[in-house]
Amino acid sequence: xxxxxxxxxxxxxxxxxxxxxxxxxxxxxxxxxxxxxxxxxxxxxxxxxxxxxxxxxxxxxxxxxxxxxxxxxxxxxxxxxxxxxxxxxxxxxxxxxxxxxxxxxxxxxxxxxxxxxxxxxxxxxxxxxxxxxxxxxxxxxxxxxxxxxxxxxxxxxxxxxxxxxxxxxxxxxxxxxxxxxxxxxxxxxxxxxxxxxxxxxxxxxxxxxxxxxxxxxxxxxxxxxxxxxxxxxxxxxxxxxxxxxxxxxxxxxxxxxxxxxxxxxxxxxxxxxxxxxxxxxxxxxxxxxxxxxxxxxxxxxxxxxxxxxxxxxxxxxxxxxxxxxxxxxxx
Amino acid sequence: xxxxxxxxxxxxxxxxxxxxxxxxxxxxxxxxxxxxxxxxxxxxxxxxxxxxxxxxxxxxxxxxxxxxxxxxxxxxxxxxxxxxxxxxxxxxxxxxxxxxxxxxxxxxxxxxxxxxxxxxxxxxxxxxxxxxxxxxxxxxxxxxxxxxxxxxxxxxxxxxxxxxxxxxxxxxxxxxxxxxxxxxxxxxxxxxxxxxxxxxxxxxxxxxxxxxxxxxxxxxxxxxxxxxxxxxxxxxxxxxxxxxxxxxxxxxxxxxxxxxxxxxxxxxxxxxxxxxxxxxxxxxxxxxxxxxxxxxxxxxxxxxxxxxxxxxxxxxxxxxxxxxxxxxxxx
Numbered sequence: 162x163x164x165x166x167x168x169x170x171x172x173x174x175x176x177x178x179x180x181x182x183x184x185x186x187x188x189x190x191x192x193x194x195x196x197x198x199x200x201x202x203x204x205x206x207x208x209x210x211x212x213x214x215x216x217x218x219x220x221x222x223x224x225x226x227x228x229x230x231x232x233x234x235x236x237x238x239x240x241x242x243x244x245x246x247x248x249x250x251x252x253x254x255x256x257x258x259x260x261x262x263x264x265x266x267x268x269x270x271x272x273x274x275x276x277x278x279x280x281x282x283x284x285x286x287x288x289x290x291x292x293x294x295x296x297x298x299x300x301x302x303x304x305x306x307x308x309x310x311x312x313x314x315x316x317x318x319x320x321x322x323x324x325x326x327x328x329x330x331x332x333x334x335x336x337x338x339x340x341x342x343x344x345x346x347x348x349x350x351x352x353x354x355x356x357x358x359x360x361x362x363x364x365x366x367x368x369x370x371x372x373x374x375x376x377x378x379x380x381x382x383x384x385x386x387x388x389x390x391x392x393x394x395x396x397x398x399x400x401x402x403x404x405x406x407x408x409x410x411x412x413x414x415x416x417x418x419x420x421x422x423x424x425x426x427x428x429x430x431x432x433x434x435x436x437x438x439x440x441x442x443x444x445x446x447x448x449x450x451x452x453x454x455x456x457x458x459x460x461x462x463x464x465x466x467x468x469x470x471x472x473x474x475x476x477x478x479x480x481x482x483x484x485x486x487x488x489x490x491x492x
Numbered sequence: 493x494x495x496x497x498x499x500x501x502x503x504x505x506x507x508x509x510x511x512x513x514x515x516x517x518x519x520x521x522x523x524x525x526x527x528x529x530x531x532x533x534x535x536x537x538x539x540x541x542x543x544x545x546x547x548x549x550x551x552x553x554x555x556x557x558x559x560x561x562x563x564x565x566x567x568x569x570x571x572x573x574x575x576x577x578x579x580x581x582x583x584x585x586x587x588x589x590x591x592x593x594x595x596x597x598x599x600x601x602x603x604x605x606x607x608x609x610x611x612x613x614x615x616x617x618x619x620x621x622x623x624x625x626x627x628x629x630x631x632x633x634x635x636x637x638x639x640x641x642x643x644x645x646x647x648x649x650x651x652x653x654x655x656x657x658x659x660x661x662x663x664x665x666x667x668x669x670x671x672x673x674x675x676x677x678x679x680x681x682x683x684x685x686x687x688x689x690x691x692x693x694x695x696x697x698x699x700x701x702x703x704x705x706x707x708x709x710x711x712x713x714x715x716x717x718x719x720x721x722x723x724x725x726x727x728x729x730x731x732x733x734x735x736x737x738x739x740x741x742x743x744x745x746x747x748x749x750x751x752x753x754x755x756x757x758x759x760x761x762x763x764x765x766x767x768x769x770x771x772x773x774x775x776x777x778x779x780x781x782x783x784x785x786x787x788x789x790x791x792x793x794x795x796x797x798x799x800x801x802x803x804x805x806x807x808x809x810x811x812x813x814x815x816x817x818x819x820x821x822x823x
Contacts, residue, residue, distance in 0.1 A: 169714065170664075170667050170670060170695070170714060170715050170716075171714075172662065172663055172664065174662075324662070325660070325662050326657055326660045326661060326662050329656070329657045329783075330657060331503065331505075331655070331656050331657050331784070332503055332783060332784075333501075333503065336501050336783075339501060339761045339783040340740065340759070340760070340761025340762060340763070340783040341761070364501075364761070364783075366760065366761070382760055382780075382781075383500065383501060383502075383760065383780050383781060384501050384760075384761070385501075409671065409740075428671070429671070429697065429713055429714065429715075430670045430671025430672070430695070430697070430715070431671060432671070449713075449714050450713075450714060452660075452663060452667075452670040452671040452695075453662070453663075
């Protein structure tokens with residue numbers, strides 16, 4: 162029988178499989194709208210990765226009943242172009258392909274806040290980001306009818322973890338990662354730090370690892386706090402390789418040799434997810450250790466973007482109704 | 493808001509909740525049978541716990557469409573009484589309430605093998621136990637149509653772990669505990685050792701803890717082996733308190749002060765299950781640490797017993813059909 166034994170018990174899930182469930186949800190949401198939502202994309206750089214993401218967004222939109230309008234603009238006109246879309250009732254969602262003004266400039270941060278909050282499918286408006294960090298899930302407390310928008314890539318990782326049942330549906334909503342230890346490699350403001358916060362707010366114990374060291378994100382012992390706190394690591398944790406053996410889940414989000422994950426330190430049966438543009442796990446070795454391996458999440462990110470768009474339209478309609486109904490009656 | 497904060501995020505599940513899903517399955521199975529299955533119980537001791545288990549079995553049977561016949565016999569007649577039931581076509585399942593011949597006698601082990609394999613609802617026949625240890629799941633390989641019967645209490649723990657989604661349904665059947673570390677306190681031949689083996693065969697990393705030390709049950713790195721192996725613990729693990737901080741799940745199955753679980757060592761967010769007759773976890777303290785706490789599993793055990801009975805009847809019918817169809821044609 163030895164010759165028939167499989168060489169690996171790792172289950173590899175591709176992004177398309179995870180995205181498929183989400184796209185079903187998107188189609189159901191679309192059916193309730195009685196309209197064709199229009200997403201406008203702004204491309205103001207000549208980064209081939211951005212162009213490719215834009216093309217892929219266009220394809221996914223048109224194949225799934227959405228209108229997609231790619232507007233290629235010069236970077237000096239980006240602000241005006243966004244402002245025009247903000248006030249155009251025919252536009253329901255806006256996505257901007259970054260970087261426009263590369264680091265060390267921080268002007269992209271300004272551009273992100275130019276996009277109207279109610280059309281921001283990427284969830285990058287400060288209000289959304291603030292809500293995410295503060296673990297505030299609705300825009301209209303205490304009514305709690307309008308859901309806040311979550312940033313696409315962190316939310317895509319959440320959707321992958323839900324698909325893999327790492328989120329435990331037998332626990333109450335909001336606490337479904339209680340008991341899980343997760344290493345997140347990357348602590349950028351765009352993805353790694355929000356992701357660490359989001360997962361910690363859902364109850365996980367997070368090791369956030371980047372070049373400047375390790376930070377621990379948790380809601381405290383027994384997840385007693387209502388939102389995450391950030392603490393220095395215990396002395397026993399000096400670097401990534403100290404965190405890996407303790408981690409049920411390892412999420413890698415930054416390209417480059419320095420962030421390749423050493424398979425020797427991965428816990429037997431861990432879940433390994435890569436959302437970096439490079440394959441940060443050794444694709445052969447990881448399957449000898451992991452229970453789940455998800456090599457990329459791009460398709461999930463686009464599915465989440467369309468899901469956000471539908472949520473935005475619901476919120477836009479609810480707010481419009483509210484404005485109408487609260488108008489003073491003319492006498 | 494501090495005054496509104498809950499004092500604990502532990503989710504307590506009672507056995508009745510878990511048993512309810514299983515009883516639905518039992519009712520569905522019963523509906524396919526077109527008959528009222530008859531379970532015979534043998535009581536040959538005056539242990540009040542055995543009597544109470546028998547009474548509870550009777551109640552559960554009669555409330556759920558099964559016939560239950562309790563036969564109180566003198567221990568010197570137990571063997572003959574079982575043999576009579578073995579050959580009585582009106583009897584579909586047999587349960588014996590142990591102990592009959594208490595330790596240091598091992599005669600109960602003999603009595604267990606007197607019960608006909610095809611009527612053994614408790615799954616204690618050597619063939620069933622052997623299959624469980626060897627990770628052989630069917631009685632008729634390679635056709636694999638007749639499922640082997642699993643011992644009730646270990647199977648009840650499996651059903652609890654499935655209910656809590658500790659078994660991950662995104663992993664292939666047979667490997668669904670891959671990546672989980674589980675401490676099982678108790679290594680008796682009746683419950684603790686079979687349970688450790690069963691969970692390890694499903695992919696878990698088991699610390700089996702008893703008075704004579706720790707044993708590690710696994711299918712090896714990457715769950716490469718087709719069934720579990722037993723190894724000594726690494727040197728760093730001297731006693732229970734060394735195992736607890738590493739364990740996603742702690743299962744306590746032996747009564748007494750020496751086996752009380754010290755809450756200080758339980759991992760934040762662990763799953764804690766007690767199937768001992770005493771409450772081995774401090775019921776207040778455990779909720780400060782655990783994500784799930786299951787204080788008892790008795791009702792699940794009885795549901796599993798009825799599920800085994802239905803499976804036995806399916807197997808009895810399949811074997812009867814086979815015997816009929818393989819008879820030589822008379823000429």
